[in-house]
Amino acid sequence: MKPSSLRPSSPAVRLRSPTSLTASTGPPSPTASVSSSTTLSEQSTLRRTQKRGHLCHVAVRIRPPSDNEDRKPIWVVDEQQSKITLSEDFAIETGRRRIDEFHFDSTFYGSDNQHLYNVAVKRAVLSTMEGIDATVFAYGQTASGKTYSMMGFEEQPGVIPQAVDDVFSYIVNQPGDREYLLRVSYMEIYNETIRDLLNPEQTDLRIHEHRTRGVYVSPLKEEIVTTPKQLMKVISRGEANRSVGATDFNEHSSRSHTIFSLTVESRRRTDTSGRPESPALSDRPSKKDDKGVTVSQLNLIDLAGSEKATEDAERRKEGAFINKSLLTLGNVISKITEETNTHIPYRDSKLTRILQSSLSGQSRIAVIATLSPTAKNLEESLNTLKFASRVKRIVPKPEYTLILDDKALIQKYRREIEELKSKLNDTNLMLERERQMGSQGGGLSDAERQRYEEQLHESLIFGDMQARTALKERIDHLTKLILTSSTITPKPLMDWSMVDKTGGNRSSVMLSSGLLPPADPVARASMVFDPRTGRSSRLPVSMAPAAAGKPGRGGVLNRQLSDRAFIQKHIEEIDKRDDRIAKLEEFIASIKASTKEVSTRSKISEYEKEHNIIFKAEFPKLDFAAGGAAHGASAAGASDVARLAQQNRELEVVVQEHQHQIEMLKKKLEEAQDLIRFGEADHLEMTKMVEEQHEFIEALKERNISIERELKALRG
Ligand SMILES: Nc1ncnc2c1ncn2[C@@H]1O[C@H](COP(=O)(O)OP(=O)(O)OP(=O)(O)O)[C@@H](O)[C@H]1O
Structure with a gap:
């Protein structure tokens, strides 16, 4: 079936479920979900913005002056009226004839990230959960507080951790x-x-356009996440690969635009036949989206800051790229908001091309325009305010996207789970039948029954039961990836309840330590991200610049290369092992498929010829040439046949043992891969695991040696 994405042409502000023509059957509205930590003034702002800002919320935030900046404010921020005015004193001082006044959906002064999020961003995030794309970005000159707003710090988590x-x-x-x-x-x-921050080795990322998928980047690594902490770890891993450098204006300046995308797939729970899972869950009116998967995307974007020319050549080059793409963004937005139908130059920069769908109205938008408070940045601040005013004129017309075929991952996984469950059922039935036949004896003689039972036992241990375990494991794994209200524990990253206890002092918010950098700049400079643990840790300050690869005024900080090399090395090691395991499994399967009589030995010889390296490595001490000769001599006499049959049994034991060991090895390696993938691998843990694997191999070799001794003794 062809992928089909339903995008009904509904009016921009009348959001309708693609599946239902009445809005009332949809999930609860975002307003209903406003958390208890939203203050009264925030709620009134939300109500107001519902009317004015609605699908495009433009917020302007002015940061407090830093220690070495002039403390005298040049801007007056009226949060109640969502207004920003140039201070009268400053206007008179500088001979400005007119006092500039700007109105937005919300305005902020200060450091409170939770308040900013609740008023300006929360609704966009909740929209995504209800199937509407949302794009949130921070725009402003360098050092005006974009990263502070988007990512924040341990003490003031920004938009991303709150989302x-x-x-x-x-x-x-x-x-x-x-x-x-x-x-x-x-x-x-x-x-x-374009660089993939979750897979920095991937270099040739390209922008593509698809009829139903729209504009997208490929190949881009996507990771499935199941807990807030795991998601933050993925972000920290990406952050560690981000291009950051020291500029004349910001010690820790973002030299790139980053786009963090969360794709939400959701569907109504049904059993395989499409009926609601339980009567209790079926009391809501049936909707057409019961048959499909709603897919939406939340883009959280931290733009690099515009900046004046600088003397450093590398910074100048970066600055030119940054300024050009921001200029294109401005141009694109002004063309979008023009009444006339003109060409919109999305293709003039990678940023606007990637954001094409969002900017052209298919996404709800929230913009945080950040300003520096000082007089020397007046010109840039006015430019930012003009940009923000232009964005305010965008009228998004977002629509639900409904996928009706198996293209959505959730649907694919659900189907796979159902198929696996049915296979598991078949395997269970088969095992039961085999057990029954074994106990009834089926008219066999005692010797035959004993042999049959031995074979059955073997098949139970190494065959069907393994298949059953593998099926169960895969079902568990897939089921864990699909989230419902009952499968995840509400373990928030942040404990906002602390806010109330401290009378509104939000700086005491608790965040799982290590997932965000500390606010203190000295401590921050000494943070080193460890991709093996997925955590940032603090180094003694004296070591920090070297460890963080501080570039002075020079190159980009591509941090932790050595750590990435470490992980890469392990991944390669694991790949090699996988290869060996695959070949060994093939070998074992071929042995199992062959007769249980002496031909096994010749099979081994054949295999040895075909897979010289593998076989010699795994069975270094076995004398196969002698084995081949012995096989040749098997016709010579009954005693030889008996001896070979005995050897054959021994070899089968070895094979079974190897198979068992290999299964364990495989499991360990899968665990290691998961640990690496989710950034949870810890150096000691990895080392222990590798040592264990070596021990397994050693054990296999020792076993081979003792079998060889026994075989030699048998041969006399
Ligand atoms: N609202 C705020 N309250 C307190 N400190 C802030 C605030 N905004 C920014 N800062 C501080 O100002 C400095 C610059 O902020 P930040 O790095 O977020 O700027 P930026 O706009 O992302 O800069 P760049 O474009 O260079 O990356 C940081 O030390 C940050 O802690």
Whole structure:
């Protein structure tokens, strides 16, 4: 079946479920989900923005002056009226005839990231959970507070960690009749080149356009996430690969635009026949989307800051790319908001091309325009305000996307789970039948029955039961990836309850330590991200610049190369082992397929010829030439046949043992791969695992040696 994405042409502000023509049957509205930590003033702002900003919310935030900046404010921020004005004193001082006044959907002054998120971003995030794409970005000159707003610090988690918490809380608070699959990607645009922050070795990322999928980047690594902490670890891993450098204005300046995307797939829970899973869950009116998967995307974007020319050549080059792409963004937005139908130059920069779908109206938008408070940045601040005013004129017309075929991962996994469950059922029935036949004896003689039972035992241990375990494991694994309100524990990253206890002092918010950098710049400079643990840790300050690869005014910080090399080495090692395991399995399968009589030995000889290296490595001490000769002599006499039959049995034991060991090895390696994938592998743990694997191999070799001795003794 062809992929079919339903995009009904509904009016922009009348969001309708693609499946239902009445809005009332949809999931609860975002307003209903506003958390208890939203203050009264925030709620009134939300109500107001519902009317004014609605699908495009533009917020402007002015950061407090830093220690070495002039403390005298040049801007007056009226949060109640969502207004920003140039201070009268400053206007008079500088001879400005007119006092500039700007109105937005919300305005902020200060460091409170939770308030900013609740008012300006939360609704966009919740929209995504309800099937509407949303794009959130921070725009402003360098050092104005974009990263502070988007990522934040341990003490002031920004938009991204708060959005992560909200996404999982949303699922937990659902009635249980929907299931979700979350996948994430993280990329950056550095000097007009796209880099995959979750897979930095991948270099040739390209932008493609598809009739139903729209504009997308490929090949881009996507990871499925199942907990807030795991998601934050993926982000930290991406952050560690981000291009960051020291500029004249910001010690820790983002030199690239980053786009973090969370794709939410959701569907109504049904059994294989498409009926609701349980009567209790079926009391909601049936909707057309019961038959499909709703797919939506949340893009969280931290743009690089515009900046003036600098003396450093590398920085100048970066700055030119940054300024050009921001200029294109401005141009694109002004063309979009023009009444006339003009050509929109999306293709003039990678940023606008990637954001094409979002900017052209298919996504809900939230923009945080950040300003520096000082007089010396007045010109840039006015430019940012003009940009923000232009964005305010965008009228998004987002629509639900419904996938009706197996293209959605959640659907594919559900189907696979059902198929596996049915296979598991068949295997169970087969085992039961075999057991019954074994106990009834089926008219066999005692000797025959004993032999049959031995074979059955072998097949139970090494055949059907293994298949059953493998099936169960795969079912468990897939089931864990699909989230429902009852499968995830509401373990938020942040404990906002601390806010109330401390009378509104939000700096005491708790966040699982190590997932975000500390606010203190000295401590931050000494943070080193460890991809094996997925955590940032602090080094003694004296070591920090070297460890963080501080470039002075020079090159980009591509941190932790050695750590990546470490992981890469292990992945290669694991790949090699996988290869060996695959070949060994093939060998074992061929032995099992052959007769249980002496021909096994000749089979080994043949295999030895074909797979010289593998076989010699795994069975180094066995004398196969002698084995071949012995096989040749098998016709010579009954005693030889008996002896070979005995050897054959011994070899089969070895093979079974190897198979068992290999299964264990495989499991260990899969675990290691998972650990590496989710950034949870710890150096000691990895070393222990590798040592264990060596021990297994040694054990296999020792076993071979003792078998060889026994065989030699048998041969006399
Ligand atoms: N609202 C705020 N409250 C307190 N400190 C802030 C705030 N915004 C920014 N800062 C501080 O200002 C400095 C610059 O902020 P940040 O790195 O977020 O700027 P940026 O706009 O992302 O810069 P660049 O474009 O160079 O990456 C940081 O030290 C940050 O901690």
